[in-house]
Each structure stands twice: as structure tokens, then as C-alpha cells.
Amino acid sequence: MNLDFFFYPQSVAVFGSFKRGAIAYEILRNIVEGGFKGKIIPVNPKGGTVEVAGRTFQIREKLEEPVDTAIIAVPARVVPGLVDEIGPLIKGAVVISAGFSEVGNEELERELVEKARKHGVRIIGPNCAGIFGVHGKFFGSFEVRVRPGGLALISQSGAFGGAALAMGNEEGIGFSAFVSYGNAADLNESDFLEYFADDENTKAIALYIEGVRDGRRFLKALHYASEKKPVVILKAGKSASGAKAAASHTGSLAGSYEIYRAAFKQAGVIEVEEMEELFDAAKVFEMYPRAGKRVAVITNSGGPGVLATDKLERLGLELAKLSDETTQKLRSFLPPQCSVKNPIDLIADADYERYRRAIETVCRDENVDSLLVICVPPIFIPSEEIARAIIEADCDKPIVVNFMAGELVKDGVGLLEKHGIKNFPTPERAARALKWLSERL
Incomplete structure (x- = not known):
């Protein structure tokens, strides 16, 4: 079923009161401020004008030209008649109005559907908060x-x-x-x-x-x-x-x-x-669309690494068994006090280079399906530095990130976001995200 006329409309009519604070006014404001490029027609029998976000609209007393979608925020009792009147001019109607079957008024709701079907009009609602077609810059809701x-x-x-x-x-x-x-x-x-x-x-x-x-x-x-x-x-x-x-x-x-x-x-x-x-x-x-069950955990703090490990195993995921080649490669550049077993502990002073090389090395291991990268930065290492390491690491497997410590990681999380990498604020939430990816296999 094609519902593009709702989510990618070229034209819309809004019915209701256009006094400030009224639902129809707020929806009209959202549509205008959201940058909708199509035709917008406010409709109210009293006519007049309405100013919204620096634009002035003539309020039509009735709809007289075709539009893709009507958004209706008028008293419930007049909705069926309105849909019957405008039915030949619209493809769909979003009925915001309440007062139908949810309060026991089934007959009025049946009448609404009958009038819509008579004209081949599709209805969303009634008693709803509206719709967004975000990529069409259409915000038909309050x-x-x-x-x-x-x-x-x-x-x-x-x-x-x-x-x-x-x-x-x-x-x-x-x-x-x-x-x-x-x-x-x-x-x-x-x-x-x-x-x-x-x-x-x-x-x-x-x-x-x-x-x-x-x-x-x-x-x-x-x-x-x-x-x-x-x-x-x-x-x-x-x-x-x-x-x-x-x-x-x-x-x-x-x-x-x-x-x-x-x-x-x-x-x-x-x-x-x-x-x-x-x-x-x-x-x-x-x-990511999916990921396997074998997870490698890379962390700069032992405690969160253990929490992640516990949660992964409780969720039925596996800690990947790293190959000898991977552990030897890790040993070749990590300080001796680092753990090269999974979870891999880069210790507190891990910097850009240590994170990036560890991610790339582990990513190449055929026993690893996905990576969980944890960062609890000390105050002397900016979180953006570790974020850059994750962004710039050459890895083609899913990486789920857990940056912890609130304000201390805000800039790093912001940088990750700009590159389409989402942060999970706790090790357990990051582990659960990997579980959902594994369920799509």
C-alpha cells in the first residue's frame, strides 16, 4: 500500500482554530517551522488571516482545490460531514479530534469511516497526535x-x-x-x-x-x-x-x-x-543490520570490562577466543601490564594510538564478529582523542561504543555522533545492543 501522500505530501490543508495555542495553530506552526516546501492551506469557516513563523496565510473558508492530505482538528461531531464535503479533493485525512470510540461513541466513528470510504479517502486516527514525514520535511503534528x-x-x-x-x-x-x-x-x-x-x-x-x-x-x-x-x-x-x-x-x-x-x-x-x-x-x-555472537571487548578500565563480560554471557553471547596471532600482535605494541586476553584491558592511560591499533588488530581476527569498545577517560586524556581513534580505525565489523563518565565524555560522544556512531552510556546497555544485532542473523 502506498501512503506517500501522508509522509511525502506535496500539499496539505489544516482544519481547525488558528488562535495561538489551539491545536490546529500549533500543527500549522510545526509544518511551517519544519521547512515544508509544499502548498499549505489553513481552513476555517470564519476566514481571516494567521501569521506563523514570519509568514502570513489567508485562512480559506472552505477547501476548494485538491491537496494530498488534510489534517483535521475540529469538534468530533462535525468531522464525518467535513470528510464527506472535502472527500473528492483529498487522498488522506489525519483526524486529530477526540470523542469517538475511545469514549464509547462508536456510531460517530463508523460514520466517519463510511464517509471516507465513499470517496476513497484513507484515515489516520481519530484521537491521534498526527504524523511526521521527516525526510519530506513534513511535521504534521503538535x-x-x-x-x-x-x-x-x-x-x-x-x-x-x-x-x-x-x-x-x-x-x-x-x-x-x-x-x-x-x-x-x-x-x-x-x-x-x-x-x-x-x-x-x-x-x-x-x-x-x-x-x-x-x-x-x-x-x-x-x-x-x-x-x-x-x-x-x-x-x-x-x-x-x-x-x-x-x-x-x-x-x-x-x-x-x-x-x-x-x-x-x-x-x-x-x-x-x-x-x-x-x-x-x-x-x-x-x-548496523546484524552481527554474530562472538564479541571482543576492548576497555581502558577493568571494572566496566568485567560488567560487559558478565552481561554478554548472561545474554547468550560469546567472548571471542582470540587467535594466537592476534594476542602476539597485541603484545608487540601494548605495555606489559595490559591484558591481551578478551576482554582486552588497555589500562587507564590508553591514548589514540593504543586504541586505534588495538581495534584494528582485533578486528582482523576471524574469531571476532563484533567489538564492544569501552572508554572511561582519565582527566588528562580528552575523550575526543579516543573518539577519533574509533572513527579512524580501519575496521569493517560492527563496533558498539560505551563512553562512561557523563560530562567528562560529552565532547567525545558528540564527535562520535557526528560520524554516525551512537554511544551506549553503560556497558550493560552496549552488551544488550549487540544481543539485538545477533538476533537478526
């Missing part, structure tokens, strides 16, 4: 804008989606798209899974769900998407009380968690337990 990248975020909950976008910005994650689909009256998680599986700007798909209505269709979409790219799922409503809360939140069937878990396993998707894991999985899949 949520915080994000930087371009490879993650498509599909969220049943608008509030969760907004929080995830804001946290993703802090974590240095780049997004290809965001969709909050609310009540899923028409398009649902399965449609978006299939669409983003074929979207060339999307490298990985993250999905937050509480429940689905059509389990068979969902399983088919999961299979389709996960065969093409990594799919990471955070499922809410696992407990009996959580399932009840999820059902009341979205009006969907939460169902037994055991059924979902079996479906995720069968489809080969990555299930995570919490938001932190969702971001870590997104970060690692933005860098």
Missing part, C-alpha cells in the same frame, strides 16, 4: 520535531509517541517518520508496518502497541516487515490490570500477552521491555 534518520516510530498512544520523540532527540536518534494512529478506525499498525518496510528512508521500525483488533493480519504484517528490516516492539498491557487499562485507553482488544509474545517470536521481531531499550535497539539498528 509534537516536538526531530532530526532526520532511519527510525520509523509507530505509536498507538499519542502521548507515548510525543515522549518517545523528545527522548529520542536526547538520545541522538534520527527518525524517518512518526505516526500516532489513535483509534485505528481505518489504517492501523499493520498498514504502517507494511508501508515502512518498503520505505527507502526507513532502516528500522519501532512499534508501541497496547492491542490489535485483527491478529492474523498483524502477524502477516510483522512477518513481511521483519524480513526486510529490524522491527522493535514495546507492548503495553502485559498484566491483567494493564490489559484492562489498554482496552479502555484505545478501545482495542488487548488480549493475552502470551499470544502476543508467541507472535513476536514467530515473526522474528525484537521485543523490548522499556523505553530505554527501545531507543538502544533503534540506535544500534540505525548503525
Whole structure:
């Protein structure tokens, strides 16, 4: 299914109130400030003008020309009639308005879908937070804008989606798209899974769900998407009380968690337990598609190296057994007090040269599938120096990085980010990222 008219539109109409602070105004502002190059038409029966981000728009009293997408933030009771009126002029509608099945108003939601189908219009929502097509510079939502990248975020909950976008910005994650689909009256998680599986700007798909209505269709979409790219799922409503809360939140069937878990396993998707894991999985899949289970750990501090080793083994990964040739080569340039067994301890005063040569030597070992590089810099060695060693090392295998010590590594982490290398703030999180890569084999 082609949904480009939502995520790469050439024109958009926004319906609602354009008073400052109103939802339609905030969405219009986000679209303009986000740099959208297409046609933008604000619509309200009262007409007038609105000034947004230094641009003045004439507010149309009604839509009279075709546009790709309409974003609708008007009272729920008038939405079906509006969609019937503008149906011949639009391809899709994002219905922000709440007050449908989530509050027991199923009849109004059915009417909305009937009017849309009459005109061949696809609906996202109602009761949603909107959409982003980041590479099309289209920010059709009131949520915080994000930087371009490879993650498509599909969220049943608008509030969760907004929080995830804001946290993703802090974590240095780049997004290809965001969709909050609310009540899923028409398009649902399965449609978006299939669409983003074929979207060339999307490298990985993250999905937050509480429940689905059509389990068979969902399983088919999961299979389709996960065969093409990594799919990471955070499922809410696992407990009996959580399932009840999820059902009341979205009006969907939460169902037994055991059924979902079996479906995720069968489809080969990555299930995570919490938001932190969702971001870590997104970060690692933005860098690499997969990795084997044999890991070499390179560190300048024994303690974090041991923590990483413990976590790797608990997760079912292997500490790579380095070849004699590799250990001899390491011995040839490392100080005698360094450990050349895996984990390789470069000791506290490890500099650019020591890190770079160690990474390159270990990377050439056929027994190594991936590297976990840890840096806890002493105050006399700038973290950027070690970051440069990682960036400039000649290595064609996945490298997952753990720079620790907060403010002390800020500049090094920033330099890594500029070169597309994400940092994992603890050894355990770095180890878990490698575990997810291994699950894609």
C-alpha cells in the first residue's frame, strides 16, 4: 500500500482554530517551522488571516482545490460531514479530534469511516497526535520535531509517541517518520508496518502497541516487515490490570500477552521491555543490520570490562577466543601490564594510538564478529582523542561504543555522533545492543 501522500505530501490543508495555542495553530506552526516546501492551506469557516513563523496565510473558508492530505482538528461531531464535503479533493485525512470510540461513541466513528470510504479517502486516527514525514520535511503534528534518520516510530498512544520523540532527540536518534494512529478506525499498525518496510528512508521500525483488533493480519504484517528490516516492539498491557487499562485507553482488544509474545517470536521481531531499550535497539539498528555472537571487548578500565563480560554471557553471547596471532600482535605494541586476553584491558592511560591499533588488530581476527569498545577517560586524556581513534580505525565489523563518565565524555560522544556512531552510556546497555544485532542473523 502506498501512503506517500501522508509522509511525502506535496500539499496539505489544516482544519481547525488558528488562535495561538489551539491545536490546529500549533500543527500549522510545526509544518511551517519544519521547512515544508509544499502548498499549505489553513481552513476555517470564519476566514481571516494567521501569521506563523514570519509568514502570513489567508485562512480559506472552505477547501476548494485538491491537496494530498488534510489534517483535521475540529469538534468530533462535525468531522464525518467535513470528510464527506472535502472527500473528492483529498487522498488522506489525519483526524486529530477526540470523542469517538475511545469514549464509547462508536456510531460517530463508523460514520466517519463510511464517509471516507465513499470517496476513497484513507484515515489516520481519530484521537491521534498526527504524523511526521521527516525526510519530506513534513511535521504534521503538535509534537516536538526531530532530526532526520532511519527510525520509523509507530505509536498507538499519542502521548507515548510525543515522549518517545523528545527522548529520542536526547538520545541522538534520527527518525524517518512518526505516526500516532489513535483509534485505528481505518489504517492501523499493520498498514504502517507494511508501508515502512518498503520505505527507502526507513532502516528500522519501532512499534508501541497496547492491542490489535485483527491478529492474523498483524502477524502477516510483522512477518513481511521483519524480513526486510529490524522491527522493535514495546507492548503495553502485559498484566491483567494493564490489559484492562489498554482496552479502555484505545478501545482495542488487548488480549493475552502470551499470544502476543508467541507472535513476536514467530515473526522474528525484537521485543523490548522499556523505553530505554527501545531507543538502544533503534540506535544500534540505525548503525548496523546484524552481527554474530562472538564479541571482543576492548576497555581502558577493568571494572566496566568485567560488567560487559558478565552481561554478554548472561545474554547468550560469546567472548571471542582470540587467535594466537592476534594476542602476539597485541603484545608487540601494548605495555606489559595490559591484558591481551578478551576482554582486552588497555589500562587507564590508553591514548589514540593504543586504541586505534588495538581495534584494528582485533578486528582482523576471524574469531571476532563484533567489538564492544569501552572508554572511561582519565582527566588528562580528552575523550575526543579516543573518539577519533574509533572513527579512524580501519575496521569493517560492527563496533558498539560505551563512553562512561557523563560530562567528562560529552565532547567525545558528540564527535562520535557526528560520524554516525551512537554511544551506549553503560556497558550493560552496549552488551544488550549487540544481543539485538545477533538476533537478526
